[in-house]
Amino acid sequence: SKSSNNSGGNARDMNFLEQAVESLQQNTWTSPLYVDGAGWQSQEQAPVTPSQADGDMATTVQQEAALKLFQALGSNTSTTNLILQNAQMNPELHQALAQALDQNTTLASVTLRNLTASGEQEAAAYQLPASVFDSEHIATLNLTKATLTEATCDSLSAMMVRQHLTTLTLNDVQMTHPQAFFQALAETTSLTTLKITNKGTTTWSPHTSSLLQALTVNTSITTLHLEGLELNTDEHATLLANLLQHNQTVTQLSLRQNALTALALPILVQQGLLHNSTLQTLFLSRNPLGEATDSSVATKALSQLLQQGTTLQTLCLV
Secondary structure, eight states: OHHHHHHHHHHHHHHHHHHHHHHHHTTOOOSOEEEEOTTOOOTTSOOOOTTSOHHHHHHHHHHHHHHHHHHHHTTOOSOOEEEEESOEEOHHHHHHHHHHHHHOSOOOEEEEESOEESSOSSOOOOOOOTHHHHOSSOOEEEEESOEEOHHHHHHHHHHHHTTOOOEEEEESOEESOTHHHHHHHHHOSSOOEEEEEOSSOOTTGGGHHHHHHHHHHOSSOOEEEEESSOOOSHHHHHHHHHHHHHOOSOOEEEOTTSOOOTTHHHHHHHHTGGGOSSOOEEEOTTSOTTOGGGHHHHHHHHHHHHHHOOSOOEEEOO
């Protein structure tokens, strides 16, 4: 029956979680610590009683297990990778996560995806713990669907200029005051990979020019992904070309899904790519470069790029 299947699955989950807590406490856990909160019970719901269904009981038990995992993580010295996603973070869980990140000295990679504050009928803007950005050990930080306030942006910026963060991924991340972030991009010398993807928000639209200007003077990033940012104006094309002309450290660039048209291609080629001596891989897929009215313009620009030759080894248009 469905109930018995749920009960068996829940028992297996709890057995695994108990073993994980024990392994963390004994410093024998070496795999990524993966915590998925999908299905956790909202704090707004009434406490679970023994008369409720096994599935409802499990969500509360799993939330308690996550709390124990975070508590064990603080003193753990064996795991280096935390992945937390799809979780409703009540104050107790938030505090436990904050303390774990503050106390742990070995976590080098942290991924936080789709976290919301509990107690709201709709997904609330969850404020990430300050200890995420205060850590001196995290080298890789991946954030998805997070809202960064002015204070949080300042903390992230401070983290970047402390010169130990090497990889930063921002997927659908909203920044209310990104000026400090742009300044940090210009100053950091440790960041080698930056991936910014925007699929559902419009936060970057007013700030894309400042973003491109900061990246132009950056001297450390080698892998740069700017995807879904709507870089579809003549100004954007000129700024991208300026980046390509003056930035001599980026070797891989992705400009996927930016609504770049065929008219932008000659600007990118003539003012940017033909003056670049480091770029090896360029992704331009999911842009309307082949529109019928402008296709000849794009073809001519690509022909010029291929005939004159650059360091470019891979060009992806589809």
